[in-house]
Amino acid sequence: MKVLTVLFGGVDHIYVDRFACDNLKQAQYGAIDVDSLWHNRDVSTQITSQIITGEDWHETGVTGRKHYTDPRIERFEKEFLRPWTYDSSVPLVHGLEVRTRPLREGLYETVLPEMEKRNYVREDIQVPTLFEKIPDSEAVYVPAYNPEPSWALDRNILDPRRLPEFGVDGAVDLAEKNFAWRKQQFRDVLSEEPKQFLMTQFQILDSCQHLYLVYADEPDIEAVEEIYRRMDAFAGELLELAEEKYDLVMFCSENGAANGTPGKTHYNRPFYSLSEPMDLGGRTNMRDFHDHILTWVDTETNRIDAAVSQDAD
Numbered sequence: 001m002k003v004l005t006v007l008f009g010g011v012d013h014i015y016v017d018r019f020a021c022d023n024l025k026q027a028q029y030g031a032i033d034v035d036s037l038w039h040n041r042d043v044s045t046q047i048t049s050q051i052i053t054g055e056d057w058h059e060t061g062v063t064g065r066k067h068y069t070d071p072r073i074e075r076f077e078k079e080f081l082r083p084w085t086y087d088s089s090v091p092l093v094h095g096l097e098v099r100t101r102p103l104r105e106g107l108y109e110t111v112l113p114e115m116e117k118r119n120y121v122r123e124d125i126q127v128p129t130l131f132e133k134i135p136d137s138e139a140v141y142v143p144a145y146n147p148e149p150s151w152a153l154d155r156n157i158l159d160p161r162r163l164p165e166f167g168v169d170g171a172v173d174l175a176e177k178n179f180a181w182r183k184q185q186f187r188d189v190l191s192e193e194p195k196q197f198l199m200t201q202f203q204i205l206d207s208c209q210h211l212y213l214v215y216a217d218e219p220d221i222e223a224v225e226e227i228y229r230r231m232d233a234f235a236g237e238l239l240e241l242a243e244e245k246y247d248l249v250m251f252c253s254e255n256g257a258a259n260g261t262p263g264k265t266h267y268n269r270p271f272y273s274l275s276e277p278m279d280l281g282g283r284t285n286m287r288d289f290h291d292h293i294l295t296w297v298d299t300e301t302n303r304i305d306a307a308v309s310q311d312a313d
Contacts, residue, residue: 001296004246005199006238007051007142008231009044010206012256013271019225021232023239024251026273032252033285034268038063039083042266045120047254047286048201049144052129054290061126062144070115073108120144130290134297136196140189141182143201143254150178157207159215171211179204183234187241194245196297205231206266209258224257239275248296249275252289 008024013031016024034047036056041064049055049062057063068074082097108115122129122145129145131137141148158171179202186200208227212220235251242249256269272289280292 001247002194002245003197003248003250003293003296004238004242005197005250005252005293006235007048007199007201008205008235008251008253009201009203010209010255010257010266011228011231011251011253011271012209012267012269013253014269015224015228015257016271019228019232021228021235023232023236024271024273026239026249026251026275028274028277030272030284032270032272032289034255034270035285036287038078040264042255042264042268044201044203044206044254045143045147047270048142049120049125050286051252051254051289052131052139052142052145052199053125053127054287055127056287059127060144061124062120066117066119067124068108068115068117070108070112073112073115119147121146130197130199130293133294134197138189138195138198140186140198140200142199148178148182148203157203157210160211161215168211168216171215172208175204175207175211186238190238190241190245197293198246202231202234206255206258213258214260247276248278250289250293254286 011024015021016029034042034050036050036058037046038057043065045065046057046062049057049060053060063078068077105117122131125144131139131145139145158166158174160167160171163170182202189198189200205227209224212223212227239249250272252272253270255266257267259265259267270286272284278292278296280288283292
């Protein structure tokens with residue numbers, strides 16, 4: 001079975017229902033469970049690493065979105081400094097890590113000029129991924145594996161509160177340009193010979209939810225609904241492009257809507273949907289879908305092997 005998986009960053013199953021996104025829901029639809037996150041760091045990179053490995057941070061080594069390349073600094077930050085501030089219920093202490101980050105990073109760079117802080121990529125993941133386990137596979141800018149350039153360098157969303165000279169219009173302009181480029185790029189990939197497994201990720205909806213639900217003075221639900229409807233239309237376009245090439249299309253998200261609560265970035269409400277009903281055996285944890293994808297791909301491989309053997313007889 002040839003499987004296409006499209007990760008729509010931040011799509012919240014409550015909003016998918018609320019806004020009647022029929023293309024995103026497909027034939028089989030439900031919620032995904034996400035757990036075993038390092039200090040509840042609900043960022044896309046850590047969660048995506050679970051679906052592509054079937055493991056949590058203990059095995060993958062992925063504990064957030066970025067990491068320090070010097071192991072001594074990384075160990076100090078992750079094992080000593082950040083747990084203390086992340087787990088504190090005292091507001092002043094909880095935000096201390098963020099407020100002192102520029103000072104610490106300036107000190108680190110002075111002492112260790114060769115050190116970098118960068119996004120996780122394939123070489124940082126400590127276990128095999130779906131893309132090594134499935135020979136005929138491709139990752140088109142998948143967080144934790146090969147994130148897109150703007151994500152790898154920083155983030156592809158501006159915060160108007162920090163950059164008021166750009167404002168909301170500047171943030172939207174950046175997200176739209178990124179999305180237009182990514183859409184065309186993936187259309188080109190889908191026009192090629194299909195892979196056994198193909199996976200990509202789109203970020204614009206998550207970026208806009210942060211913009212309209214957290215960064216804004218008042219939540220703009222109408223703007224959020226508009227971006228959901230656009231994503232639903234795009235999902236319909238992807239289904240048409242994949243119809244003759246892929247046996248199963250899986251849409252999913254890694255987390256839900258943006259959450260402004262201190263210590264949280266998203267609501268834990270991701271979704272999945274399948275173009276054909278499949279027996280999941282009640283296993284809908286994010287890590288379970290790693291195993292499901294391997295099973296779906298192997299089902300077709302086993303069928304081909306059996307047919308070849310039968311012809312030989």
